[in-house]
Every structure is written in structure tokens, then in C-alpha cells.
Amino acid sequence: MKETAQFTVGSGNTRYFKAPVFAVAPMIDWTDRHYRFFARQLSRHALLYTEMIVADAILRGDREKLLGYHAAENPVALQLGGNDPAKLAEAARIGEGFGYHEINMNVGCPSDRVQSGTFGACLMQEPARVAECVAAMKAAVKIPITVKCRIGVDDQEPEQALRDLVARVKDAGTDAVWVHARKAWLQGLSPRENREIPPLDYGLVHRLKEENPNLFIGLNGGLQTLDQALSHLDHRLLPPGGPAPAAETGNGPALDGVMLGRAAYHDSGLLTAADGYFAHPLTGAAPEPIEPHAFNDRDHRLSLDYWAGVRDTMADYAATHIAGGGRLVHVTRHMIGLFQGWPGARRYRQLLSADATRKGAGPEVIHAAFNAVFEAATARQAAE
Numbered sequence: 001m002k003e004t005a006q007f008t009v010g011s012g013n014t015r016y017f018k019a020p021v022f023a024v025a026p027m028i029d030w031t032d033r034h035y036r037f038f039a040r041q042l043s044r045h046a047l048l049y050t051e052m053i054v055a056d057a058i059l060r061g062d063r064e065k066l067l068g069y070h071a072a073e074n075p076v077a078l079q080l081g082g083n084d085p086a087k088l089a090e091a092a093r094i095g096e097g098f099g100y101h102e103i104n105m106n107v108g109c110p111s112d113r114v115q116s117g118t119f120g121a122c123l124m125q126e127p128a129r130v131a132e133c134v135a136a137m138k139a140a141v142k143i144p145i146t147v148k149c150r151i152g153v154d155d156q157e158p159e160q161a162l163r164d165l166v167a168r169v170k171d172a173g174t175d176a177v178w179v180h181a182r183k184a185w186l187q188g189l190s191p192r193e194n195r196e197i198p199p200l201d202y203g204l205v206h207r208l209k210e211e212n213p214n215l216f217i218g219l220n221g222g223l224q225t226l227d228q229a230l231s232h233l234d235h236r237l238l239p240p241g242g243p244a245p246a247a248e249t250g251n252g253p254a255l256d257g258v259m260l261g262r263a264a265y266h267d268s269g270l271l272t273a274a275d276g277y278f279a280h281p282l283t284g285a286a287p288e289p290i291e292p293h294a295f296n297d298r299d300h301r302l303s304l305d306y307w308a309g310v311r312d313t314m315a316d317y318a319a320t321h322i323a324g325g326g327r328l329v330h331v332t333r334h335m336i337g338l339f340q341g342w343p344g345a346r347r348y349r350q351l352l353s354a355d356a357t358r359k360g361a362g363p364e365v366i367h368a369a370f371n372a373v374f375e376a377a378t379a380r381q382a383a384e
């Protein structure tokens with residue numbers, strides 16, 4: 001029997017996660033509701049994070065526009081930006097009402113806009129305030145409250161800054177901590193450079209886990225492939241024959257989850273393999289055998305039925321979005337990273353990036369783009 005049932009990591013008043021988690025990171029402008037709907041077609045077990053939404057915006061703005069989403073996207077965690085415990089608590093309560101499964105606090109984003117509101121990564125310097133925010137949100141909602149942070153900012157000493165923050169938020173009852181394993185430099189680097197230049201320190205995150213065995217600790221930052229991500233987890237929880245587990249790779253004590261950002265967006269096909277390793281984080285439903293979803297899978301078969309299902313679901317979804325006044329490109333812009341390296345991928349990208357932006361473009365563009373891949377892949381298979 002698989003040992004996922006023994007996975008009981010979690011502090012606070014919930015046993016939130018039932019299994020090691022595969023998460024798609026919060027990304028402004030990228031992980032909007034349309035991306036998440038698409039990602040959910042590719043993985044049923046991934047935990048999806050929203051873009052960061054500022055608590056003030058929720059309190060003052062159009063809540064349906066900011067928070068509304070399709071139930072099929074679940075499980076979804078809402079990431080909040082803010083530094084005021086009362087406002088965050090109220091925003092969390094509103095988010096809970098919308099059906100989100102978790103509220104995550106952003107303690108990692110270094111953009112100027114965020115700094116001027118003194119939240120995001122700058123809060124690494126104010127661990128007591130972060131803890132107050134976590135405690136206020138915990139008191140306001142029943143769903144889990146989690147934190148996503150860096151290992152430090154500017155001249156902070158990560159060994160100390162990260163431990164201080166984690167100790168505080170743990171006491172405040174956080175249900176999980178996701179660590180983007182590099183510092184943020186608040187001056188002189190753009191947000192983009194802050195995701196590339198400060199060096200990664202995965203070892204520190206593993207040491208943190210060793211010191212906090214009962215706290216869920218997940219790793220984020222620079223994970224490019226599923227195999228790389230899996231090497232940070234516990235081999236007992238992975239199917240036999242999979243990649244080398246944490247203990248054997250020298251990564252140190254196994255972590256509780258992995259969170260992928262850019263790779264999950266730019267190479268969204270990798271999501272199709274995640275369910276082969278990861279149980280459902282909330283129900284504990286066991287990993288599902290990996291269907292031959294990928295063109296380059298072991299036996300080189302193209303699962304046309306599977307991909308035709310994705311095509312039809314996305315075309316129907318786009319049709320509904322357009323009927324509600326939206327544009328096709330709102331949906332298709334997130335789909336361009338699929339089929340990396342497949343025959344027909346270039347034509348697929350062309351159709352989705354050019355034709356989808358034309359006035360009056362409809363779901364037929366999605367059909368045409370997928371069909372271009374099907375034709376090219378089938379021709380390649382026939383020739384092999």
C-alpha cells in the first residue's frame with residue numbers, strides 16, 4: 001500500500017495536506033483564472049495559486065472581478081498582499097466565501113509597487129508583523145493560512161532571517177511555509193532579475209525542515225523539471241522506479257512540497273506528468289498512472305483522445321468567455337507553452353498568438369491549433 005496515509009505534516013489546527021504537494025506558484029498576470037482552468041485540464045492534483053491580490057483592492061474593489069473563478073479550477077489557494085492584520089483578515093474571510101481552499105500571504109515579492117506599500121519581500125524584515133497577520137487571518141477563517149517567503153532580503157543573514165520568520169509564523173499557527181530559496185535584493189534589481197541573480201540555497205530549506213519536522217515546508221525557485229522537483233521529496237511517497245529521492249541525492253531531509261512557477265507556465269506539458277507522482281493534496285487520492293500524454297513518452301504513442309478532450313474543453317471554455325464579453329486571447333495566451341518540442345508546435349504557437357488576436361476570433365482557432373499538432377504528430381508517428 002502506498003504510504004501517503006502516513007503523511008501528516010502540518011501545524012495549526014488543520015491537517016491540511018494529505019500528501020506531498022505539487023504546486024503551481026502565484027504569478028501576477030500569468031496565473032489568472034484562465035491559466036488555472038487550463039492548468040487544471042493538465043493536472044488534477046496540482047495545487048494552483050492565484051496571482052497576488054492586494055487586500056485593499058479586495059476591500060474596496062470589484063470582488064467578483066478580482067476573486068471570481070470557475071469551480072473546476074479547485075483546489076486553488078488565494079495569495080494576498082498586505083501588511084495590515086485587520087485588512088488581511090477581512091480579505092481572507094471574503095476569499096474563503098468565494099471557495100478558495102487556502103489563503104497564502106506574500107512575503108516574497110520585491111517589486112517597487114509592492115515595496116511602496118511595504119509588503120511582499122520587505123516583510124522579511126518584520127517577522128513579528130507577519131506573525132500578527134497570520135494570527136489575524138487564522139482567527140478569521142477556517143481554511144489554512146500559509147506563507148510564501150524568501151530566505152532574506154538585502155544584507156540580512158539568511159540562516160537567521162529565514163529561521164526568525166519561520167519561528168514566528170509557526171507560533172502564529174501557519175499551516176505551511178513555501179520558501180523561494182533565494183534572497184530578494186530590494187534595491188538595484190528588477191523583479192525579473194530578483195528571480196535570477198540572487199543565488200539559490202536549497203540546502204538551507206532542507207535544514208529548516210530538519211529543525212521543524214512538524215511544519216509543512218515546501219520548496220520553490222529554479223525547479224525546471226519534475227525529476228528535479230521530485231529529488232527534494234521522500235522516496236517512500238513516490239512510486240517505485242521514479243527519480244532519486246532526497247536522501248539519495250544529498251539534498252537532505254525530504255521536504256513536503258515543491259512549487260514550480262516559470263517552468264509550469266512556459267512548459268505547461270510537464271503538468272500532465274505530475275499526477276503520476278503526486279496524490280491529491282486535499283483528498284489524498286492516490287497518484288494516477290501516467291497516461292501516454294506526451295508525444296515523447298516511453299512508447300511514443302500520441303494519446304489523441306486525451307488531447308482532443310483538452311482541446312474541446314478549452315474551446316468550450318473560450319466560447320463561454322467570449323459569450324460573456326471576453327476575448328479569445330485572454331484564454332489562449334496562457335496555452336502557448338504547451339507542446340514544447342512536439343511536431344507541429346510552431347504552427348500551434350503561431351495560430352494561438354496571431355490568429356487568436358484577430359477581431360472576432362473564436363474557439364475554432366483552438367481547434368485549428370490543436371489539430372495542427374495532431375496532424376504533424378500522427379504523420380511523424382506513421383513515418384517512424
Ligand SMILES: Cc1cc2nc3c(=O)[nH]c(=O)nc-3n(C[C@H](O)[C@H](O)[C@H](O)COP(=O)(O)O)c2cc1C
Nearest residue numbers: 025026027028051052106180221222223260261262
Ligand atoms: C510573471 C511572474 C509573476 C510573479 N508574481 C508573483 C506573485 O504574485 N506572488 C508571488 O509570491 N510570487 C510571484 N512570482 C514569483 C514566483 O511565484 C516564484 O517564486 C518565482 O518565479 C520562482 O519560482 P520558479 O523558478 O519556479 O519560477 C512571480 C513570478 C513571475 C515569473
